[in-house]
Amino acid sequence: MPSIIIWTPESDHDSKAVLYLSEKIIQYYNSDIKVYESSKKAFNKAIKTDKNNGLLKAVNIYLKNHDLVIFLLDADGIQSQSQRRQQPNSLINRVESIVNQSDGKAILVLIEQELESWLLIDCLGICCFYTKNNNTRDKEDWIKFAKKYQKGKTELIIEAEAGGKGAKEYLENLSKAINKKINPxxxxxxxxxxxxTESESPDVMRYIEINSQTINRNDSLKQFAQHFQS
Structure with a gap:
């Protein structure tokens, strides 16, 4: 059975959330693929062990038993990304260096704009998380409520200026509105x-529904999902 390592070096909360997401995508496509996670801790350990080649060695070890390594990083804003690329030892430059040496067996997917933009592909699922009830998905008042907040393209939930509010702030405000609806x-x-809060992302992801419509609500998620089609 083909297997894929998902490596999220920025956050262990993201790591768990993306693992659940990957399993949902595999189930949706009915693919015969096994997925595993790697963590921020593992990334830092690889760098600490060997500053110059530790990350490459770690990827090569993974590739002895797995078919692909997918690195996931937050894209952030264009200005922020440009600044990071000018720093030789920045996370994105380190990862891209490994990807360029991997003969296609390691890839980088930039999350547009951050993990919360992937959670926001299904606002009704977020309502289910806060009500702790999957049946919320079938209730007309919650369906109408979620539609008010649902964006067609979640990577566009960001203000143009540097430091502007993005998907994370949008989800924070949505969670307040949901809790207010639950208890006025x-x-x-x-x-x-x-x-x-970011620590809730894995639990929220458990309620997110994956289908063609939700996948198409974020271009970077669509790019990520294609690697799980048999």
Whole structure:
């Protein structure tokens, strides 16, 4: 059975979330592929062990038992990405160096704009997470509520200027609106405490529905998903 390593060196929360996402994509395509995760800790260990060649060695070890290594990094804004590329030891330059030496067995996918933009492909699924009930997906009032927040292209949820609010802030505000709908009596301080945090991303991802429509709501997700088609 073909197998793929998903390596998310920026966040272990992302690592878990993307593992669940990958399994959903494989199930949707009915593919005969096994997926595994690698972590921020493993990335840092590889760099620390051998500053110059540690990452390449780690990838080559993975490729002895797996068919492909997919690195996932947040794309961030165009200006931020340009600044990172000017730094020789930046994360994106380190990863691209390995990808260029891998003969196509390691690839880089940039998440447009951040992992939250992949969660936002299914706002109704996010409602299911906060209500802790998959049946929320079938309730007309929640369907109408989710449609108000659902964007056609989630990579476009970002302000143009540097430091502008993006998908993460959009999801935080959505989570507040959901919790307010669940309990209209919640005070502002309670809503702030209950709003989305990055540590929740794996649990939110469990409720996200994968189909052709949701995959097409983010171009980088569509690029990522194609590697799981048999």
């Amino acid at each position: 009596n919640l005070k502002d301080r309670d809503l702030k405490q209950k709003k989305y």
